[in-house]
Amino acid sequence: MLYPKKYGVNPLFPQATDFNVITKDVSTGYGVLARRSFEAGELIAVITGEVVPDILQHTLQICEGKHLLDQYFTGYLLHACSPNISVDMHSMTVTALKNIPANTFLTMDYAQTEEVLYKQFPCSCGSENCRGWITGSLEMPAGALQIFAEVPELN
């Protein structure tokens, strides 16, 4: 099991035999690699962690003012604009959206769970519908806010 014993025992928690949290590359940092294949629609894992009131670098939003800090699994899921997993913060489950071959990094869309990101960032996921600049679902890109700020007021 990837989780420490303090989180309890659940056979559906992410297992070390199924996943590896490893460095993808220097610029990306850590990611979660599937060690076996998963089929589209398959339940990948039940997740848990500590509930904290603030957005931190590795938290996922449960609801307004509640964020899950899971530094063993979900905190290291990478972003892609055409993700291969879906993360449901109500049922606390991770489900495969596509067939995921072994040795593939799990990717979620951060805007699925986050209204506001800890830090917006440029995306190079390579998918056809890549948004290019990743924000939370309720945020405008930092650049866009700047443009609005520069629009002169009409008299």
Ligand SMILES: [Zn+2]
């Ligand atoms: Zn992208």
